[in-house]
Amino acid sequence: MSIKYVPATEAKNRFGRVLREVAASGGPIYIQRDGKPVAVLLSIREYERTRRGKMTPKRTEMLRSAFGMWVNRTDIDDNWLKEGRARWESDWKNG
Numbered sequence: 001m002s003i004k005y006v007p008a009t010e011a012k013n014r015f016g017r018v019l020r021e022v023a024a025s026g027g028p029i030y031i032q033r034d035g036k037p038v039a040v041l042l043s044i045r046e047y048e049r050t051r052r053g054k055m056t057p058k059r060t061e062m063l064r065s066a067f068g069m070w071v072n073r074t075d076i077d078d079n080w081l082k083e084g085r086a087r088w089e090s091d092w093k094n095g
Contacts, residue, residue: 008033011041
């Protein structure tokens with residue numbers, strides 16, 4: 001897999017083409033600003049694959065240091081977080 005770099009202006013102007021390319025290749029496609037990578041595009045398939053990283057002892061220890069006792073809770077998933085956030089969303093309108 002070759003790494004592809006795209007200037008931010010080109011990504012903006014040809015977004016549909018960039019999306020088709022990342023969907024076909026899986027990515028990554030690095031988006032550059034001033035010649036430096038600032039973002040990366042991955043296909044949803046590749047993104048989901050990276051999110052399901054294996055729980056190695058090192059990863060578990062890192063998560064435990066960040067989240068303490070919550071790290072091994074199997075009931076906390078994306079849906080649980082979404083429902084929790086929805087309960088705390090404000091109806092306050094900005095502006």
